[in-house]
Amino acid sequence: MFCRNNLTKKIISCGKLCGVKNFTPGYSGNISARYKKGMLITASGSSNGYLKPNEIVYTDFEGKSLDKGRKPSSEKLLHAGIYKLRPEINYVIHVHAPYLSSFASAGKDLMEPIMAENVFYFGGIPLADYALPSTTELVDNTIKFFDKYDAVLMANHGFVVASKTIEDAYMKLELAESYAQVVLNTQILGGAKILTKEDENAILALR
Numbered sequence: 001m002f003c004r005n006n007l008t009k010k011i012i013s014c015g016k017l018c019g020v021k022n023f024t025p026g027y028s029g030n031i032s033a034r035y036k037k038g039m040l041i042t043a044s045g046s047s048n049g050y051l052k053p054n055e056i057v058y059t060d061f062e063g064k065s066l067d068k069g070r071k072p073s074s075e076k077l078l079h080a081g082i083y084k085l086r087p088e089i090n091y092v093i094h095v096h097a098p099y100l101s102s103f104a105s106a107g108k109d110l111m112e113p114i115m116a117e118n119v120f121y122f123g124g125i126p127l128a129d130y131a132l133p134s135t136t137e138l139v140d141n142t143i144k145f146f147d148k149y150d151a152v153l154m155a156n157h158g159f160v161v162a163s164k165t166i167e168d169a170y171m172k173l174e175l176a177e178s179y180a181q182v183v184l185n186t187q188i189l190g191g192a193k194i195l196t197k198e199d200e201n202a203i204l205a206l207r
Contacts, residue, residue, distance in 0.1 A: 063077050
């Protein structure tokens with residue numbers, strides 16, 4: 001288990017990368033890391049691209065701040081729900097990346113097998129039904145997909161990805177955003193050629 005300072009540095013570095021890539025414009029999105037019996041999560045109103053150490057808040061898995069006077073992200077229960085469901089998960093990234101958010105806002109998932117790499121790493125990226133941000137309904141609608149998937153689109157909202165390492169979570173975010181852009185481009189070109197079920201199964205067998 002990493003110490004708090006190391007985890008804070010990881011979250012800040014990830015936030016900067018997300019900011020450079022425009023995955024988390026303005027004050028949107030939040031990042032967390034499993035820590036002790038709870039998590040470290042970005043503070044309410046913080047900007048992921050410009051995080052400071054005092055904007056990383058320690059909470060329990062009920063979303064209660066364990067740092068006096070510091071308010072965690074309003075999406076704290078979403079992160080906590082994923083950690084409680086998946087004990088092997090150590091990091092969660094929630095962003096409003098433009099291409100992924102476009103699919104989420106259009107009510108379209110990314111489940112069709114179009115590119116081998118995405119089939120391999122994701123299997124598919126499902127779409128969770130809309131609910132008001134920061135509500136238990138949003139948590140329930142979203143985390144149920146994490147029993148089978150590591151990344152989920154959130155209708156009219158954004159994207160959330162989870163992994164054992166923050167590096168893997170970030171790389172999957174990059175891959176997913178690029179994939180969303182490719183899928184959109186194929187629609188401009190007349191539609192993607194979908195891989196067959198046999199092709200999909202052969203890719204998944206490589207895992």
